[in-house]
Amino acid sequence: MNCCNEKEIIKLPAGEKLCRKHFTEYFENKVFKTITKFDLIGKQENLGVAISGGKDSLTLLHILNKLSRQNPKIKLTGILIDEGIKDYRDKSLEAAKEFCQKNNVKLEIYSFEEEFGMSLDNMLKVLDVKPCTICGIFRRYLLNKKSRELKFTKIATGHNLDDEAQSIMMNQFKNNIHLSARLGPMVGISSNKSSSIKNSSMKDNTMKNGINNNLKNKNNKNVITSNNINNDKDSNVNFVQRIKPLYLCTEKEVTTYAFVNNLLDEFTECPNVVKSYRAQVRDMLNNLEAKFSGTKYSIVNSFLQMLPDLKERFKEAEVNYCKECNEPASKDKCNACKYAEKLDKANASAILNNTQIFF
Amino acid sequence: MQINVFFDREKKEKTIEVGENSLIRDLLAKMGINPVTVIVSRNDTIIMEDDEINDKDKIKLISVISGG
Numbered sequence: 001m002n003c004c005n006e007k008e009i010i011k012l013p014a015g016e017k018l019c020r021k022h023f024t025e026y027f028e029n030k031v032f033k034t035i036t037k038f039d040l041i042g043k044q045e046n047l048g049v050a051i052s053g054g055k056d057s058l059t060l061l062h063i064l065n066k067l068s069r070q071n072p073k074i075k076l077t078g079i080l081i082d083e084g085i086k087d088y089r090d091k092s093l094e095a096a097k098e099f100c101q102k103n104n105v106k107l108e109i110y111s112f113e114e115e116f117g118m119s120l121d122n123m124l125k126v127l128d129v130k131p132c133t134i135c136g137i138f139r140r141y142l143l144n145k146k147s148r149e150l151k152f153t154k155i156a157t158g159h160n161l162d163d164e165a166q167s168i169m170m171n172q173f174k175n176n177i178h179l180s181a182r183l184g185p186m187v188g189i190s191s192n193k194s195s196s197i198k199n200s201s202m203k204d205n206t207m208k209n210g211i212n213n214n215l216k217n218k219n220n221k222n223v224i225t226s227n228n229i230n231n232d233k234d235s236n237v238n239f240v241q242r243i244k245p246l247y248l249c250t251e252k253e254v255t256t257y258a259f260v261n262n263l264l265d266e267f268t269e270c271p272n273v274v275k276s277y278r279a280q281v282r283d284m285l286n287n288l289e290a291k292f293s294g295t296k297y298s299i300v301n302s303f304l305q306m307l308p309d310l311k312e313r314f315k316e317a318e319v320n321y322c323k324e325c326n327e328p329a330s331k332d333k334c335n336a337c338k339y340a341e342k343l344d345k346a347n348a349s350a351i352l353n354n355t356q357i358f359f
Numbered sequence: 360m361q362i363n364v365f366f367d368r369e370k371k372e373k374t375i376e377v378g379e380n381s382l383i384r385d386l387l388a389k390m391g392i393n394p395v396t397v398i399v400s401r402n403d404t405i406i407m408e409d410d411e412i413n414d415k416d417k418i419k420l421i422s423v424i425s426g427g
Contacts, residue, residue: 251425
């Protein structure tokens with residue numbers, strides 16, 4: 001089915017073919033409908049937009065920028081976490097800076113090197129850990145912490161339908177169904193939701209040895225101070241809610257939109273991705289999609305029907321805070337502190353053996 | 360027909376031999392590329408899988424997968 005007399009550029013999973021103009025309208029409407037349907041953005045927001053410089057985050061920022069221009073009470077700031085992955089992050093960083101400068105969007109950049117004392121590349125030299133594991137842990141830690149310091153009401157991420165379908169299936173295959181309760185178009189605990197807070201050491205804002213060397217900023221100050229810890233026992237505002245406005249858009253749709261709006265930069269791929277489990281699940285889903293169009297939509301739509309029950313079944317009665325750094329955590333010590341301690345030990349061991357490889 | 364194809368994921372250009380009246384879908388199949396994973400452009404315009412290929416065409420394959 002053709003949409004008009006103009007050249008078609010994409011065929012949707014349901015079979016409809018759209019030209020450039022109608023596809024752009026379709027895509028933008030889909031994003032706005034997703035925002036409305038899942039109540040992702042309120043009338044007034046101080047939104048952080050997590051940017052990597054890749055097509056998803058630039059597409060997201062491009063569309064949210066349009067929204068913000070129509071609704072000045074929705075303020076946007078880009079936030080970029082530079083993990084320090086050579087020949088990958090350094091390239092996308094330039095794309096992010098250029099876009100934000102051109103579109104008058106403020107961009108805050110935080111690096112692993114600055115915040116933890118070493119880049120991801122160097123962390124992987126001393127720790128025997130899956131790259132995506134440690135990258136994700138530290139990136140999410142920084143994203144949440146800095147978003148809170150910047151007083152963002154929410155963080156928007158460029159996660160798309162493909163990402164979600166992959167996460168859903170990965171959790172199924174690994175018998176981690178409880179993790180799927182944390183998926184969906186909006187994640188994190190609303191500040192409106194009451195929850196009892198188990199907070200063990202609000203008095204002690206200093207960090208223990210395992211963290212001090214790595215979770216300090218360059219000026220050697222403790223990064224957690226009493227000023228940025230929220231004492232409100234009725235909310236968990238230490239965790240900034242995350243929204244996914246591209247939630248129902250396929251990767252192909254996002255790329256097509258990025259192409260027609262000149263948001264595409266040179267393709268770069270994280271060198272750690274090719275080894276990942278996610279990449280294998282991604283390839284599996286794409287092979288299925290090629291034979292059975294609409295597979296990924298079906299996975300996500302059926303998951304959305306189950307999500308309320310999953311959230312109910314796996315809801316956290318209490319919100320914990322890490323005893324070391326006071327960030328939200330599911331246990332007494334958050335994963336960031338756990339790995340920071342391992343890094344400290346690994347670095348100490350390297351110094352003793354005279355094999356320190358960084359600095 | 361000889362077709363020049365640049366695939367951004369491989370960062371290189373190849374010359375692919377395809378038969379007369381071939382479609383983009385045939386080209387992708389010959390290269391072992393899943394059409395779900397790329398968008399195809401010719402002269403900076405997106406073309407679709409059932410578009411015909413012309414002799415001496417310069418085709419660019421743009422990977423849709425996220426880099427990270």
